[in-house]
Amino acid sequence: MNCILLPATNFSNDSAVINELSQISHVNKVLGATVGDTLKIGQLEGHLGTAVIKSISADSIQLCDIQLTMAPPAKLDLTVVLALPRPKVLRRLIMDMTALGVRDIILINSYRTQKSYWQSPMLERLDEFVLEGLQQGVDTIAPRIRLEKRFKPFVEDELASLITNRAIVAHPYSDLSFAQYLLQQTPQQSLRLPSLVCIGAEGGWIDYEIELLAAQDCTAVNIGPRILRTEAAVNAILGQWLL
Amino acid sequence: MNCILLPATNFSNDSAVINELSQISHVNKVLGATVGDTLKIGQLEGHLGTAVIKSISADSIQLCDIQLTMAPPAKLDLTVVLALPRPKVLRRLIMDMTALGVRDIILINSYRTQKSYWQSPMLERLDEFVLEGLQQGVDTIAPRIRLEKRFKPFVEDELASLITNRAIVAHPYSDLSFAQYLLQQTPQQSLRLPSLVCIGAEGGWIDYEIELLAAQDCTAVNIGPRILRTEAAVNAILGQWLL
Known part of the structure; x- marks a missing residue:
């Protein structure tokens, strides 16, 4: 997982939420990321960019400072x-x-x-x-x-x-x-x-x-x-x- | 398995024997081959060719009419x-x-x-x-x-x-x-x-x-x-x- 993709419905204003268990597990166990760390993310059918972890619970990760500025590579x-x-x-x-x-x-x-x-x-x-x-x-x-x-x-x-x-x-x-x-x-x-x-x-x-x-x-x-x-x-x- | 490779020690004169269970299983189950059928075989570190099934038992397959005429492809x-x-x-x-x-x-x-x-x-x-x-x-x-x-x-x-x-x-x-x-x-x-x-x-x-x-x-x-x-x-x- 070289970026975490979220559906458009998981975004609102400058925040977003991860609620897929496989993605939460990846952030915790593979990346070992904690509050304040920056993640590579993307919006399905949209742009790529970064977000900062605001809080982590067992079943969701709240993200802030969403920056989706990069177009996906050409097909x-x-x-x-x-x-x-x-x-x-x-x-x-x-x-x-x-x-x-x-x-x-x-x-x-x-x-x-x-x-x-x-x-x-x-x-x-x-x-x-x-x-x-x-x-x-x-x-x-x-x-x-x-x-x-x-x-x-x-x-x-x-x-x-x-x-x-x-x-x-x-x-x-x-x-x-x-x-x-x-x-x-x-x-x-x-x-x-x-x-x-x-x-x-x-x-x-x-x-x-x-x-x-x-x-x-x-x-x-x-x-x-x-x-x-x-x-x-x-x-x-x-x-x-x-x- | 697109050919069956046997070590040189499994060959003698014009005959050869398959005694690896994975190879025997492949001949029986995947190829569904029986006595008289021709198999693609090769000698490890040697040439490629064909052989005819002479007999099949649970732990070995006897081959005859060994034809090893084709050099392996270049590395x-x-x-x-x-x-x-x-x-x-x-x-x-x-x-x-x-x-x-x-x-x-x-x-x-x-x-x-x-x-x-x-x-x-x-x-x-x-x-x-x-x-x-x-x-x-x-x-x-x-x-x-x-x-x-x-x-x-x-x-x-x-x-x-x-x-x-x-x-x-x-x-x-x-x-x-x-x-x-x-x-x-x-x-x-x-x-x-x-x-x-x-x-x-x-x-x-x-x-x-x-x-x-x-x-x-x-x-x-x-x-x-x-x-x-x-x-x-x-x-x-x-x-x-x-x-």
Whole structure:
């Protein structure tokens, strides 16, 4: 937690209140902060800044001297279409994509996504994982998240309208490497990277899925001979947007 | 597990045996393979290839028709100096760095590394995490791992001799971005990337550590305004080597 984000309703004039237990525990145990100390805070969907601790009780922390002067960092011009991963991995993936600044996340069904994943209670907790990611990445604007349980209608009817620049699909068995793909593009950094990236579940996409994606102008690219965990692959690929 | 790695002692002539329970369980439960099926295998420190299942019992799987014809992928010309992370994160980090093909990993003490991490039983299990990483990344050559419990003597007396090309240290508070740093280098891809990368624990490096590293020609670079989990940062940074 590199900043503490509070909803607008927790602010009034020059004061604010922390009443989430996880945040109170972080202030007490991790930061070891006391009355008079300054905290890094932010207003959800608003600005970032600082506040001073006025008082601490078991179930709330009162803040004063609120200074919210810094705009959140710009979102990446990036939509990630991700095959719904194992519930255990979902939390970290949502956190990481949020911290990295992905603007749109689409969790989609795929042949290798187990049906039971769609029944996972973790899917009810996406807002919580997003908040963790924003507090990690020091941002206030949540990514938009959509769930698409039907692969074919989504890809055929909706995908094309979401591609503002170009699209790729990560596929270890493509002959084209991501490096070669980027060399084919304009050297202008802002246009060099695709605006939509499709990443499969463990085991990747099946040929039929790659064909449907290709028909919507998603270019299949590999990231080398090594096969990474979905989590590692997402961060390794999205790392290109940090440069 | 994208291939099953066996030590040389498990091979004889044209046959081999799997006797690790985790590997037997993978063949039975994840792959659902039976007698006559072909498996992707490899010999530790040797080649990759295939084998056919000859028989399956509760505690061993006999393999025949061993074909080990493919050399493992080249290691990256890269040494990662990593502040010893939380034990829970250590397993995934060792797995991921191994799967990505890092040649040398140096786990080092830092001001923000808790003393108790050095007593973790996880440190006795590094070989196991390396094996997981190799089987994930489809490689047979383990990275070299060193533990360095004393930061200053290591940095002052040994670090310089490990830098074959150039070195960077990831530091959110550096004014120089990794992108700017790369633009300053030769455009030749093989020489463009540094050969040694220092990455801190949660909370990063303190100024004193950055100064000691800078004195050994480690250039501090940032990867943008967003702060990532150590795990996400390692994969996002090392993703540059996949291109």
